[in-house]
Amino acid sequence: DTGVSQNPRHKITKRGQNVTFRCDPISEHNRLYWYRQTLGQGPEFLTYFQNEAQLEKSRLLSDRFSAERPKGSFSTLEIQRTEQGDSAMYLCASSGVSSYNEQFFGPGTRLTVL
């Protein structure tokens, strides 16, 4: 296990298309987080899971955004009908009971909407 992984690393899409990103957390971590990061800003919390339960989703940016973690392992973040304003870095992080809320981040997926 080499840490949190995210795929793809880069995604270029046309406005109006749907995109899906995948995050594989550290295997023993039960919490998984999604963030958006735009230029000059820190990570902006979107949603998080504890095991397969999505415990907070009110901060997803719109109803075009959705996330799943069906078996409590990997997670997907989907953006439907993408807009140019969705262009950003999407980060995933995981943490576990033993990590005292320390978050381990993935490398991110950079989305560009043309």
Add this chain to the structure above:
Amino acid sequence: AQRVTQPEKLLSVFKGAPVELKCNYSYSGSPELFWYVQYSRQRLQLLLRHISRESIKGFTADLNKGETSFHLKKPFAQEEDSAMYYCALSGGSYIPTFGRGTSLIVHP
């Protein structure tokens, strides 16, 4: 509501100079505070957390509840300290709030 303020977007110092990256927070409960660092072309990683009261790579940070601050300090900056630094606060709900970050540049 939780809020983290990092007032400086950029901090530029010379090697060997002291460094202080400021972080102020707003939170009604007992906060859990962290500093994360992102070196060039690397992912975000934890630098230190206030509950550990430890020094990492020569950096320390003390939680000052009276001033609601958690400034990051290092007495003698090194070139390899050049990076983006983010202050983060986690309240009781496990939902963290990050500041906008401070870019530290250490000149030779």
